[in-house]
Amino acid sequence: MHLLYVDESGNPDGAEDKYFILGGVAVFEREVYWINEQVNAIASKYFPDTQIEFHTQAIASHREEPWHSCPTEQRNQIIDELCNTISSRHVTLFGIALEKATTSDPLGRAFEEICNRCDLFLRRLHSRGDTQRGLIIFDESRYENSLQTLLAEYCSWPTWLPTPFSAGMSAGIRGCWTRLFPNLTQRTV
Numbered sequence: 001m002h003l004l005y006v007d008e009s010g011n012p013d014g015a016e017d018k019y020f021i022l023g024g025v026a027v028f029e030r031e032v033y034w035i036n037e038q039v040n041a042i043a044s045k046y047f048p049d050t051q052i053e054f055h056t057q058a059i060a061s062h063r064e065e066p067w068h069s070c071p072t073e074q075r076n077q078i079i080d081e082l083c084n085t086i087s088s089r090h091v092t093l094f095g096i097a098l099e100k101a102t103t104s105d106p107l108g109r110a111f112e113e114i115c116n117r118c119d120l121f122l123r124r125l126h127s128r129g130d131t132q133r134g135l136i137i138f139d140e141s142r143y144e145n146s147l148q149t150l151l152a153e154y155c156s157w158p159t160w161l162p163t164p165f166s167a168g169m170s171a172g173i174r175g176c177w178t179r180l181f182p183n184l185t186q187r188t189v
Contacts, residue, residue: 023095
């Protein structure tokens, strides 16, 4: 099984951001352990007595500890080591950057696009004989309820009709979710 971890950047509703971004990384389930081991080794190397999460924006802005007191060269080295960890494993990166002015529902459109990319990724694997399934995992988010509602709508939307968010892509979305969850039925959220 491939795990696709997705997180957002920007606010789909606020005027302060021109763009809304969903980014993701797909990892085969057995790779997760090894990536986690490498990331934990980096954390222990630089912060042996601290539990730490790596967020590139926090590292780069270095406004808060432990990044505020961390020298620029060391922060850059940490980012390099994290990037090398990702590039040394079998991962696939996904990203959707929407200019919010182009759609009335940036969250819905980005969700649909990331699901479509996931579907295409799984289809390519399947065409090469790799019939693994996938699971999309969203980080905790203030949009969690909205995403659950979107999932229910996409699963129940007829494949021959365009979705409310864009024309012609609903077959890809439904295909993605039915391959990921073949026994999924419509539910009320």
